[in-house]
Amino acid sequence: MSFDLTPGEDLRQILDAAQAMLDSHYPVARLQEGMGGDDLDPLEDFGAFALALPEDAGGAGFSIVEEAHLHVALGRHLVGPGALASAIARRLDAGVTACIGVASNGTWTLVDPEGADHAVIRVDGGFGLSPVTDPKTTAPLGAGLPVAKMARTGTNRPVDADLARLLAAAQLLGVATGARDLAVDYAKIREQFGQPIGTFQAIKHHTANMTLGIEMVSALLDMAAIALCDGHPDAGFQVAALTRLAPRVALDNARTGIQIHGGIGFSAEANAHLFLKQAHVLAQFIGPADLLSLPAPLAPYGDNA
């Protein structure tokens, strides 16, 4: 069928295998020791960074659609952003180990740069790949991912911005989903007034709102990934819409997740805050998108049509 959004069997198998790998190597509880410094070898062995590369380039020959769904799963497990950076960077250079970063006034802020020789940097309206030189570690926001600063370099290879945003949005969707699931699980077991707090409409409606955001971003992610994969003319529009929505939903869900947890949600001992910090970093990386400048796929015909 030419028009079909049923996830295919290939995708289901990839995600099942990825889930087993993530559960075993990247349980969210690992981050109780602190965020950052994830060993990405299990992902490398899984072929995560070569999923959508052509088979003659050593890849698995799947598409950006499967890859986007894999990054949703990575997002749920709060895998270090080096995985996102590597997936993007390997398309330009198979030999690099990359971190992500954001440019501002001649300074680049790198996130979780330990061991990275390159950085995928968001610069103004686009993205580039540059070597990492002489980064200076800086104190990160509380208990968040490590950061370092370095001076801007001139060797910036352009990166496909739609691709970078799509995968970042996929991870943000994963963060939004993980935050929701953690909060829902907690609402089922935490009791107050003699019953699980999930019985109360105030809590139910929070979780419903989290789900509405997830569903919208998830549907849009499929549209954008398919459009990008198949070269549809509306690909830029779909990615820009996704770029506007994905960070907002991830940050909203992370906030609501902390709120539903109550006091323990404000502590560093529960996992709720980890989702906020991951969303915070990814939102910086994905940046803004100029949606209004793009032609809409569904516009009214004029009166003279």
Next chain:
Amino acid sequence: MNAMQLDMTAEDEAFRAQARDWLIHNRPTAPAPREGQASRTYATDWLAKCAAAGWSGLAWPKEYGGHGLSPARLLIWYEEYARARAPSPLDCTFVALNHAGPTVFARGTEAQKAFHLPRILDGRSIWCQGFSEPGAGSDLASLKTTGRIEGDHLVVNGQKIWSSYADIADYQELLIRTDPGSKRHKGLSWVICDMTLPGITVRPIRNMAGVTHFAEVFYDDVRIPLDAVVGEVNDGWSVAMTTLAFERRTAAMALQLDLSVKVEELIALARPTPGTATAERLADLRAEAAGVRAMTYRTALRDPDTPFDGSLVRLTFAELAQRIERAAMDVLGPDGLTDSHWTHGYLESYSETIAGGTAEIQRNIIAERILGLPREARL
């Protein structure tokens, strides 16, 4: 490589071109009257024109006079419909085409099908819904209007409310309690009520937009033949739920896709300067309308066996529609104080989060049925 695809075939493209061409040349150009017989005439003339050209009942099965179009073709049709600014499908033909008709073809007798379905498809019969009561809104299963079996008739007594177009409808899908002493969802029947029967009184209610298109309906010993019951007597709840998926998957499609076009109209009206607060707000609305379109595609184009809950897209649509209409008022400024299709649409949009299940009930459903949170105690 990936199974998920959105590629139109040459046949799809031809269908799109044909739909676009027909709609642009045949849509009414005069604005729709807002109430009364004039609104009925406008809506039924348009439906009759669609029917004559083969564009009515697109989602209905072929054996009942429809076209049995695939979900993909329906998406194409409704996108073209929205782009051509054809009349709102949410007019007095809506209940018949999207709820009563599908219920009759799914659960009705051969006689019921043969009589009613052709009349619905070409606009000869207008239907209204008789579900809500003054004491049974969100809690529909607490309804009290009764039908007492006397020989081969039901004798109906009670009151319905919020029945849209009851003042101009020929038939009503009427949900009543036919098993005396029954509780909640049990003991109800789904009945075709002829609105001309003696004992029916319709009292129109003006809505907050100043328009009269819903009504209270009173039943005083109304005698309805038993052969007007659809499905089994006392099995009315399951009959009422039969077409929920049809309604949510198909009927909502037109309205949801229309939001994207409405946002573009608003952007064209506002001509926002980049970087301003208005531009940011319109960009968000544009992104969310694209999100609703993507949710509509997902709902329509997934394997029909995929578990499905219409609450997500329905509620997202309703709340976004209200935000778009409110943004239009802020764009219009003083022009928002005078009557226009924008100001009328703004006031009408307040019904979106109430009619057909309030936003609060939809959120409860999402939390309980999708997320598995514990149900509240219910009496």
